[in-house]
Amino acid sequence: MEVSDQDLVERAQSGDRDAFRQLVERYQKKVFSICYGMVRHEDDAMDLVQETFVKVYRNLERFEGSSSFYTWLYRIAKNVTIDHIRRAKRTKTVDYDDAIGRDDDVEGDDMLLPSRLGINPARALGRRELLEKMNDAMRTLSEAHREILVLREIQGLAYQEIADQLEISIGTVMSRLHHARKNMQNALAEYVGEDLRAFR
Numbered sequence: 001m002e003v004s005d006q007d008l009v010e011r012a013q014s015g016d017r018d019a020f021r022q023l024v025e026r027y028q029k030k031v032f033s034i035c036y037g038m039v040r041h042e043d044d045a046m047d048l049v050q051e052t053f054v055k056v057y058r059n060l061e062r063f064e065g066s067s068s069f070y071t072w073l074y075r076i077a078k079n080v081t082i083d084h085i086r087r088a089k090r091t092k093t094v095d096y097d098d099a100i101g102r103d104d105d106v107e108g109d110d111m112l113l114p115s116r117l118g119i120n121p122a123r124a125l126g127r128r129e130l131l132e133k134m135n136d137a138m139r140t141l142s143e144a145h146r147e148i149l150v151l152r153e154i155q156g157l158a159y160q161e162i163a164d165q166l167e168i169s170i171g172t173v174m175s176r177l178h179h180a181r182k183n184m185q186n187a188l189a190e191y192v193g194e195d196l197r198a199f200r
Contacts, residue, residue: 005069013060020060024053027070030155031077037150038081038143040135048084052077074165082143137187145180152177 003022011019031052036045055076063072138146151162162173 006065009060009063009065009069013063020057023056023069027073028053030070031073033154034074034077034150035081037138037154038078038146039085040138044084048077048081051084052080055080071165078147085143133188137184140187141180141183144176145183148173148176149180149184 005023005026008019008023008026012023028049031049032045035048035052036042039045039048052073056073059076063069138149141149147166148162151157151165152159157165159170159173162177163170166173168176
């Protein structure tokens, strides 16, 4: 039987490093997909995962269990990533990695392809070029729209789960997701044209 998050958190709060390691192993892929979905840069996302768990470890005593551990962890990951994006904008030194379109198995890499977008990659531009265009398109979205797409299309959360995570209504989730998809569609339209008809 799997040990609950709460049990692991309580053990970690008492100084059990193995319990904290288990929490990291349980959630590192989800945290990576959150960070990668927002920054679209693999190396940066990996750094942000590490920064997130360092922050979690340092603040673990403050976790009181009023929300789930994952909800608390998600908020930290989100804030760490947003801070990174804002720093990058201020310094204007962001260098996006051309290797994102490699055939590596990046967690969540294909979650927007092809079923969500309705794209036939071979007929459109091919996997590498299409992923590069998608990365570019994701970077044009607002933080709120990028976040909602990550939660729905990459994390695969239900509307109610997204609403709980972001502390907004389901109506707001649906509206924000609609606009995010529409903006993504517009950003990609010149590259894949009619292949985006299903992305609504």
